[in-house]
Amino acid sequence: MHTITITRGDSKQHFESTSAASTLAIAKKLGGTLRGGDIVALFGDLGVGKTVFAKGIASALGIKETVVSPTFVLMMRYRIPQKKEKKIHARFLYHIDTYRLVGTRAIVDAGIAEHIGAPDAITVIEWPDKLGQLLPKTTTYVSLAVPDGI
């Protein structure tokens, strides 16, 4: 059993996910509410489903390409199809993974920080805790966990 908590401003939603498919469905629902400039920060341990969650968001944005983990490339950019682009005012999905970077400075040096929150994009970040204070208050926080003994 995985727990997923989505915090957006004052609103907090809790979900329980029994499978990768159910995490995808929860992510898809959130993905459908995103607009250009929005940032989603995905917290949770290795293997807990952050990349699965990013795939669900991409699917909601109409992205047909296979979303792969950006652990080694640090950032992937996907084009949002034109029909969706008009509706949500975003052209790109940036999928960032800071796992291999140490510290906020390295992330800035890698040229990743400048893309975060771009007005024409939706940004999804794995291991966002490494960004320190770089994330704005408007960020949507998603925490994935596997509580002990479940």
Ligand SMILES: Nc1ncnc2c1ncn2[C@@H]1O[C@H](COP(=O)(O)OP(=O)(O)O)[C@@H](O)[C@H]1O
């Ligand atoms: N409830 C669940 N939610 C998400 N993934 C799950 C779940 N149960 C099992 N899995 C599996 O766990 C793995 C999660 O991998 P991944 O999304 O790459 O993790 P992370 O990006 O957090 O390191 C996938 O292989 C997925 O199929």
Ligand SMILES: [Mg+2]
């Ligand atoms: Mg991952």
